[in-house]
Structure formats: structure tokens, C-alpha cells
Amino acid sequence: MKISASFLSSYRPAQDLTLLNDTDVDFIHVDFMDGKFVANKTMPFRQMKHIYEYTSKRLDVHLMVVNPKKWIPKFATLNTEYMIIHIETECVEKSLDLIRSYAIKPGLAINPETPIDKVIPYLGKIDLILLMGVEPGQGGQEFQDETVSKLKELRKILKGYHSNIMISVDGGVNGETAQKLRQADMLVSGSYIINSDDFQKQIDILRG
Numbered sequence: 001m002k003i004s005a006s007f008l009s010s011y012r013p014a015q016d017l018t019l020l021n022d023t024d025v026d027f028i029h030v031d032f033m034d035g036k037f038v039a040n041k042t043m044p045f046r047q048m049k050h051i052y053e054y055t056s057k058r059l060d061v062h063l064m065v066v067n068p069k070k071w072i073p074k075f076a077t078l079n080t081e082y083m084i085i086h087i088e089t090e091c092v093e094k095s096l097d098l099i100r101s102y103a104i105k106p107g108l109a110i111n112p113e114t115p116i117d118k119v120i121p122y123l124g125k126i127d128l129i130l131l132m133g134v135e136p137g138q139g140g141q142e143f144q145d146e147t148v149s150k151l152k153e154l155r156k157i158l159k160g161y162h163s164n165i166m167i168s169v170d171g172g173v174n175g176e177t178a179q180k181l182r183q184a185d186m187l188v189s190g191s192y193i194i195n196s197d198d199f200q201k202q203i204d205i206l207r208g
Contacts, residue, residue, distance in 0.1 A: 004029040006190030017054035027060035034065040076102035134171030143172025
């Protein structure tokens with residue numbers, strides 16, 4: 001099980017990035033919100049671009065924005081392995097192609113109310129599907145149990161298409177909910193890791 005740690009649930013992002021860099025976490029999850037696609041807004045890119053000063057970990061970038069094409073080139077300048085856009089945005093296919101043009105692995109995020117089969121037309125263009133276990137845009141929400149059945153459904157769909165696309169789950173992930181998500185390939189966790197006194201211990205629990 002791969003783990004991606006979100007540091008933006010913290011009030012001390014630089015310090016926590018440094019601490020995460022000393023763990024065996026696989027990725028740093030970067031949530032970027034424009035205040036339009038979701039109500040909240042994260043720190044501006046001019047601040048986010050300094051992430052590399054605090055960690056050498058590869059980034060798992062989640063764009064919660066109305067216009068992904070505006071932001072893809074900017075985040076492509078960072079140490080980004082995955083870049084994820086929302087299937088609910090416009091120009092999804094063009095955005096995925098743009099991500100791939102930077103030699104970055106494209107991903108699609110699916111909100112809790114979005115039917116899983118909406119991803120089928122894009123299976124040939126993506127490397128990762130991010131299942132949202134909560135409504136996007138606000139950390140610390142309670143995990144929606146329907147995510148477990150959606151995960152199982154998605155796993156069946158991918159098996160039917162002989163696809164090895166990675167499944168990641170984000171939102172409400174902690175030591176308890178992680179036990180329900182063993183069919184996932186990666187778990188994204190913010191508060192559960194960042195609000196603890198021992199980041200590595202929490203990461204180990206999530207890995208199972």
C-alpha cells in the first residue's frame with residue numbers, strides 16, 4: 001500500500017514537509033484549490049513552488065480548479081509524478097493530454113456523488129483514479145462509507161478492462177477507515193498524519 005501525505009491540513013507546512021521528508025511516505029499530496037471549483041482556496045502557487053526547498057519526495061498534485069489547463073504548466077515545473085484533475089471539470093480530455101505532454105502521469109478525481117462509470121471513456125488516458133471519500137475542498141471531514149462500495153465497483157470495472165490503473169482514496173482516511181480500503185493501491189491522508197506526534201507511526205498504521 002502506497003501512502004501520500006497531505007501537508008496542507010497543517011498551520012506549519014514547511015516544518016511538516018521537512019518531517020515528512022524523513023519518513024518513508026511515498027508521495028507528498030498537494031491540494032490546490034482556486035476558490036471557484038470548491039469554496040476554499042489554498043496558498044498561491046508562488047508559495048507552493050517552494051515545496052522543493054523542504055522535501056525531495058515526489059508530488060501527487062490534486063487540482064481542484066475550474067480551469068486545469070491554466071495550472072498544469074505551473075505544477076509541471078515541480079517534482080510532480082501524478083497530476084489529478086476532476087472529471088466534473090470541462091475539457092477533461094485536453095487537460096489529460098496536456099499533463100501527459102509534460103511526462104507526468106495523469107489522474108482523474110471522482111466526487112462522492114459522481115457515478116463510477118463516468119471514468120470509462122478516459123481509461124486509456126489516465127494512470128490513476130482518485131476516489132474522494134469526502135466532498136472536496138475541506139479537510140477533516142468524516143469518511144463517507146459509500147466510498148468502500150464505490151472502490152469495489154471501480155476495481156471490478158478495471159479488472160473487466162484489464163487495466164492496471166492505480167486507485168487512490170482521499171478524504172477521511174485514518175487508521176480505522178484504512179482497514180476498509182485494502183482494495184486501493186494508495187491512500188491519501190492529511191490530518192491523521194500531520195496532527196500526530198509521530199508521522200512514521202501513523203504511516204505504518206495506514207500501510208497495514
